[in-house]
Amino acid sequence: MALINLHVNGKNMSVDTETDTPLIYVLRNDFDFKGAKLGCALEQCGACMVLVDGEPTNSCVRAAAEFEGRQIETVESFGNPEKMSDIQQIFAEENVAQCGYCTAGIVCSVTSLFRKTKTPSDEQIKDTLNRHLCRCGSHSRILDAVYRIREVAIR
Template sequence: MTTLIINGESRSVEASPDTPLLYVLRDELGLNAAKYGCGLGQCGACTVIVDGKAVFSCVTPVTVLEGRAVTTLEGLGSHDAPGPMQLAFIAEQAAQCGYCIPGMMMRAQALLNRDPHATDEAIRAELQPHLCRCGTHMRILRAIRRAADEMRPKAEEAGTGR
């Protein structure tokens, strides 16, 4: 039995300690946003945020995550109430087949949480581990810039108390 904190909620999972987080999310918890792509930590489709960092859930066994904060795409907003990152991807129509998009959004979110002023260069470098075979890279970049513009004033408001 492992206890995980998923999107702010404490969840006990039955899976054996060596089970990758991705399998637990999808099979046991029914959180299907993170995708199985390569199973090798090489494509980025399974990316979630752990303690503020983007990690590959397909190569991360749950046992090393005991008590740590995991955020999945479901934690950024829902179908009925999408978050700013999701709204930006919808606005830019950044998904074609969409398989890579959840991972892209999670890493972009982790980057913008850390650096709301991330440059285009920084965004490109950060997303380097993510593969998209449809070729919507330019739209993905536009969506992340849009999300950054959307999120920045709020982040700054919160920071300065204005």
């Protein structure tokens, strides 16, 4: 056990846990940020995606201790049901989710993409989304919503 200090969603937080505990368990169980989901625990599906120093990062394998001193953002930091971020709002308006299990991770990746550029190419969009799997077949709606976000961002 060791005390691990993390910077999550703008706050310093600490937890006494085993040093090899992957980040996702700390975020979900110790800090109560349940947005990131356990999917494969193999960094294959993207359900656990969070942002680390602004970059989409799988949280299911690497130990929380590795992220000390880094800025971690989870989906909860972008908005809440009463006041969503522009990206969350458009995703909701376009009804992109079916079961919703993969969605929070995708919101993280898309948020990071649009922070870097307001005019991502189709290729950049697909590269970003390709780190995520969806089983309900919501892909076309997610893609359409991202294209709409891009249109709005240009205007």
